Amino acid sequence: MTMSAQLAAEDDADLVGRSGGRRAVRVSTLRWVVIIGLLAFLIAPIIPLILWSFSFRWTFPNLLPTEYSMRAWEAVASPTNDVLLATWNSTVIAVVVTALSILIGVPAGRALGLYKFPGKRLVELLIVAPIIVPTLAVALGMHTLFIRYGLSNSLIGVIVVHLIPALPYMILVMAGVFANYDSAFESQARSLGANGFKTQRFVTIPAIMPGLVVGSLFTFLISWSEYVLTLLVGGGQVITLPLLLFNFARSGDNAIAGALAVVFIVPGILVLVFTSKHLSSGQAAMGGTGAL
Secondary structure, three states, X not given: OOHHHHHHHHHHHHHHHHHHHHHHHHHHHHHHHHHHHHHHHHHOOHHHHHHHHOEEEOOOOOOOOOEEOOHHHHHHHOHHHOHHHHHHHHHHHHHHHHHHHHHXXXXXXXXXXXXXXXXXXXXXXXXXXXXXXXXXXXXXHHHHHHHHXXXXXXXXXXXXXXXXXXXXXXHHHHHHHXXXXXXXXXXXXXXXXXXXHHHHHHHHHHHHHHHHHHHHHHHHHHHHHOOHHHHHHHOOOOOOHHHHHHHHHHHOOHHHHHHHHHHHHHHHHHHHHHHHHHHOOOOHHHOOOOOO
């Protein structure tokens, strides 16, 4: 190779390198812009709530409160406002609903994702029906049955009725997971001497864990934020945070409503933070939603 050709090749390599470097910088910049934009979109609605919770006087056209106070947080911490009871009830209901959804949704999702059987499309339609039908219509239809069987105005009744909107999400998520799941791994584990329990523990559960976390996150948040079903079936006897929040919001006390809204939002954020490592996990069974 002549000297001129060698210099030309080096110039081309430098040009390609600089072009690739500029492209990488543009991609990185775009990624950070998107991340910052998403964070701003998610955090922006929370900022006024936090300001309201610490405000004592906030009048138009001031962008910030003119006076601050801890009155709202003192009211939230007061036993007379039932905030602790409502938080406890909401937590218990959401956790139990999530656990029951796992027990029911994982086997149902496995059956829908792995097997083909007559009437499968009809079963899928029936599973999705509670999501399609308006919640109020479902609640009114179920309320009569709950009164007849003594489940109305009780914590158990609220837990059962929360399964109606929450369970379909768990089943559909797990069906998508198992649609990409290779059951041959379980056969290999059993051929190596693993019993059914060890196969589930060391093969199946780790493979479906990201999908299980996603489904659990959906069901927890749906149950945590449910208002209409809780009001109708609970009959005002089962107090949850959504009921308490709506009551204070309608009362016109924006400071207490803002403080309650912050209390209402925080658990969902904490659940999302603790499960985030599983949401980005690249397990074999979570290669996509799959073809149901």
